[in-house]
Amino acid sequence: MKRMYYAESALSESFIARRARVVAAATVDWCRARQQNNFQLFLPKLREMVALMREEAACRTAAEQRYRAALGELPAPGASPAPIYESLLHMFEPGMSVADVDSIFDAMKAWLPQLLTAIVEQQTAAERREPAAYAYVQRLRDVCIPVAAQAALNRHCMELLEYDFEAGRLDVSPHPFTSLQKTDARVTTHYDEHNYMKTLFATIHETGHGRYEQCCGPRALLGQPVCHARSLMMHETQSRFLEVMVGRSGAFAAYIQPHLLRHYAAAPPEPGRAPGVEGAAEQDTLREAFGREEKVRYLHQRVEPGLIRLEADEVCYPLHIILRYEIERALVEGTMEAEDVPRVWNEKMKQYLGLDPGDRDDLGCLQDMHWSQGFFGYFPTYTLGSMFAAQLMATIRRELGEAEVARCIAAGELAPIFAQQKAKIWDQGCLYETEDLMRRATGEKLNPKYFREHLERRYLRRED
Secondary structure (H helix, E strand, C coil): CHHHHHHHCCCCHHHHHHHHHHHHHHHHHHHHHHHHCCHHHHHHHHHHHHHHHHHHHHHHHHHHHHHHHHCCCCCCCCCCCCCCHHHHHCCCCCCCCHHHHHHHHHHHHHHHHHHHHHHHHHHHHHHHHCHHHHHHHHHHHHCCCCHHHHHHHHHHHHHHCCCCHHHCCEEECCCCCECCCCCCCCEEECCCCCCHHHHHHHHHHHHHHHHHHHHCCCHHHCCCHHHCCCCHHHHHHHHHHHHHHHCCCHHHHHHHHHHHHHHHHCCCCCCCCCCCHHHHHHHHHHHHHHCCHHHHHHHHHCCCCCCCHHHCCCCCHHHHHHHHHHHHHHHHHCCCCHHHHHHHHHHHHHHHHCCCCCCCHHHCCCCCCHHHHCCCCCCHHHHHHHHHHHHHHHHHHHHHCHHHHHHHHHHCCCHHHHHHHHHHCHHHCCCCCHHHHHHHHHCCCCCCHHHHHHHHHHHHCCCC
16 A cells, blocks of 8 residues: 555656646557558657656656655665666566566577577478468468457357456457456457457457456455556466467367357358358368367467567567567666667567568557557566466466366366466455465466476477
8 A cells, every 4th residue: 555655646746747648649649650650750759758758767766765765675785776667667567676577588588589480490390391281371361250250259258268248348449458447347359350369369368357357356345455456467467377378278279169160160251242262262261270179279379470569479479578678668768769769679670580670660669559658667567477377377287287277178167277366366356465476376486487388388399
């Protein structure tokens, strides 16, 4: 409560009003710049936003110092002050230090690019050995799956995941999100008729956020701070747990395969489309792609570096986050200016993922809305959340048994897994600090080794 008080009182009323005006204007300019692929349209407001974030970081750093002094926690003699970016990080993950994030991300940069290369080479070699067996992967991209069919499967998956439709609903938006309200945890998704996975996994991800809100904290104390989500990192843990640990698993491929076949392969053509060879060919592709569990699993676990974060597989995703973290931290700490963003973005994209957006800033530095909203410090929580999701699943597998977890997922009987989440995370609400909550749930603080083991197990050894 004390930390919340100092965080909420860190900014003056005049600053909050000024910030709100800049955010409103910056959001409009960002939308226009992205639509027109013109970074210059966003640059003036980005400059203003960066200046505001530097000012806000300084104010929040001072507030954190007052908070620690109130607790009697004085800095050690000769200790270097924390980077001002750390105070923004604490808005989304209280207690996490920049030094900890740097240590985790630097270690990941030492092994993840090599692992990515090994996985891509392994999958590419398989596709080259048997091109006919994998031809459906490319053909599927030309198939149009009606929105109505995708919406029906989304609803089915949300019901499977025990989302409470009496305390929320599913809608459509350009960028998927969840309203973080206990009794009205609304979920949105977006539809791409040529990429069902984009829609399916976005819906599962947001359902994870919605479930955490609907189930977080002791029900008798609903409305009290103890029922707040522990942090954005813990929120991402719950969404990535469903999306990746469950949704991308081989066991879930076994569960979803007949449902994909029923919802999609039997879906009628779009209104106005003439029947004939094209429709028949599309149906043949769908029946081939969804006819066997192994093919669905390959689709869901195929790794392919791409420019867009929201479409990234779980191997590439952390590299997208590291890129953004390094840029936004440099902007806040003054070692980089707003006009440098496109150049530095492209350089890091080539360094980490081997891709070059070129002059397509709409596919590069303009793709995310976070900076136009003033959400500096948010990005690291995505990957930190993914790491703890892997650690949490490792614990649940150890306690329930590997075979039982796989059986529950494949059979669509998720209650035993949810019971573990409930006891370890949901029922605790905001009672404990994040590190303490992690220790109580898994026996140790955040340990990146579980994330690496998970990726190697699933993508190199094909054991999940």
